[in-house]
Amino acid sequence: MAHTMTKREGEAAPPSRGAIVALDFGKAWDYAAAPESPDHVSIDPKYGLFIGGRWVTPRSGRFFPTINPSTEEVLAEVADANAQDVDDAVRAAREAYDKYWSRMRGADRAKYIFRIARAIQEKARELAIVESMDGGKPIKESRDIDLPLAAAHFFYHAGWADKLDYAFHGRRIRSLGVAGQIIPWNFPLLMAAWKIAPALACGNTVVLKPAETTPLTALLLAKIIEEAELPPGVVNIVTGGGETGAALAIHPDVNKVAFTGSTSVGKRIQRAIAGTHKRLSLELGGKAANIVFADAPIDQAVDGIVNGIYFNQGHVCCAGSRLLVEESVHDVIVKKLRDRMATLRMGSPLDKNTDVGAINSKAQLARIRELVAAGEEEGCERYSAPCPVPEKGYWFPPTFFTGASMSSRIAREEIFGPVLTILTFRTPDEAVEKANNTSYGLSAGVWTDKGAKIFYMATKLKAGVIWGNTFNKFDPTSPFGGYKESGFGREGGRQGLAAYLGVE
């Protein structure tokens, strides 16, 4: 291992206070490091903006560093686009829309998008490594989930480009124009794929702003798009922070704004573009209930709980961050959960053994610590997995709280980290009541062996995605998106096309 593991995150507060002691594997769980080599990966020292098919120096003249959150090393300098740069990008996108993309046959648009899908597959390992270096997620997740899904999204939507008339029988459709897209740092390349692929398939051109802390794979995607010889300006990538995103969202020549990120920023965008006739889709925060009934296959459920909340360090908008367990199985589930967590390996994102990678940024780590401290102050009981914590980088061990109430901050606010809040219920209706008692409505999970109960719950839960006896599954054919303050519009599937088309 590259890092010395000395400090423990939970040292200040003893990690294990409950009556049941977690499994201790001792040396039996030691393993040899198996790092994925980054030596075939090339990251430029400095990246400009990809506008109109060319790499340009930002008019702002400013660059900012993007770092590896597991080592705090600078990976590259990235352009900080200002409003003028955004304007250049929107102009390029408008010109590309008028000159090429809106006039091209769907079948030809499709072939360009297929090219992108293929190139992502060809460069998958390189992209996965950069994703893990820039964002901190374990290589086995970027390699086995993010990359295959990103390629699949382009492949799936490519096929729609010449079949849109079938998607909305008997109704007239039209493309919207220029789409301004702002994406988060938790699945950087995958979110770029979710945004760009349907926009292009539906005949729109794109200006995409990747997240400030994870711009690299979007820039590598820009290279792929360049190599795929898309007409200049069809896809433009502008890097920067919140101001860059704001300039893009409110730009008068942007016809469609698509945003994935926090609910508070989503609300600001919705307010900012009120009265402008821009189309908007929002994929915002969540506080998903993962509901486990006593008749569930408990061991499978425990694995589902772990996947639900510790996948991608909990940086998942649809994470199963509220575990609702039927009272009679609370203790056994807590015990099994601790045992399972004792096997989780936290460490270098590039190590193929790693289950839990680095927290994406210093700011996010501070947010997680703040909410965990609030949980402790409110008298909830904390358990953190006994993972050694590397000295450099941003880390937080898998953690859960018991003894929380519905009104606890950790039961209401999105933590966006590897922190689970465990609550109990006695009847299915109580579970529904508690699950729906949130302003969010992105996802939910139900674990039971009884089919009728799954459908009863699935019908009553106010959430856009319901996972029955599974969790955190994604697919380009499967519409994804929220109810209530988790946003509106869908991504994926036939339904997702509606976000990028005018349907009359």
Place this chain on the structure above:
Amino acid sequence: MENKEASRKAPRGFERDETSESALGTSGASGASGVEVEHTSSGDILLMKPYDSANVDARVRVNKAYKMFIGGAFVRSESGRYFQVEGAPSEEDLGADPATVNVPRGSRKDVRDAVLAARSALVSWERRTAYNRGQILYRLAEVMESRRPELTQSLVRGGETPAEAASQVNVSIDRVVFYAGFADKFFALLASSNPVAGPHFNFSVPEPMGTIGVIAPDRPALLGLVSTILPIITGGNTCVALAGERDPRTSIVWSECLATSDIPGGVVNILTGHANELAVHFAKHREVAGIDAWMVDPNLRRAVESEGADSVKRVTTRVPMDAEAWSNERKAQGLGWIERFLETKTIWHPVGV
């Protein structure tokens, strides 16, 4: 056709309610003995000749008090406020209205009461079978058909020509029938089974969003309401609608159709009042999931969209179409009108033994 405003603080002599109106006792039903009116400089209408002594045998008409429709009941505004609209436009009008009628001027509290009623009605309405909802909506068409003369007459008083009014009522009834027959079909057109790349059964279904607010267009008074409300409730949502200000009385006459159909109380709630006062209260209410607002004023449209952002509301605001477009089946009805206020829920389950 101007609406005469009178606040609670108006001088006593200018205040009107149904008691003072009936005490003045407008005379008989025949046009020949119609009431003369005089428009004062303040804009108020004073009844000059309350009683026609030449026609003492004429029956004294019973005037109707027009009320809003909330939770299945007819209520005045909790604020006690009202505004006036012209009643019978001509001496030939044989209906039951005096020259002016008082219509409740709904308040923010009325909006809240109506939303509460709509939210309470939501659970049972969204859980009804699609077939049952279709039957209930068809029953509304039956009731409207039997009240066709009353609806037509109300529209005429609201300023439509008799021919326009009759046509609007016809189209409105047909539109209700259109949605009645759609209740058990849109689901199959919008749902999907999704071929995910893995051992999972995955499907997406449309679900109602919840309680939807409607700011109805001023014209056409009946068809505008029917065209906006019917697709919302067909999808399983409940609704709070603010009727257009130009002819709010027709919305109340239509509410009487709703009340005598099988639509459960609270599924449709109709308020009367001023959009520039109430629209933002629809937008600010956190229990309102979506808004369909038809308003001319761009500032008001922007305000509604902006205030709706605080609860990530699904807001569409639009400039009202012309009357002809509302009658057009391609422009003013269809699957898209239902889909606009539906959510998509996607359900995954593993396949295996």
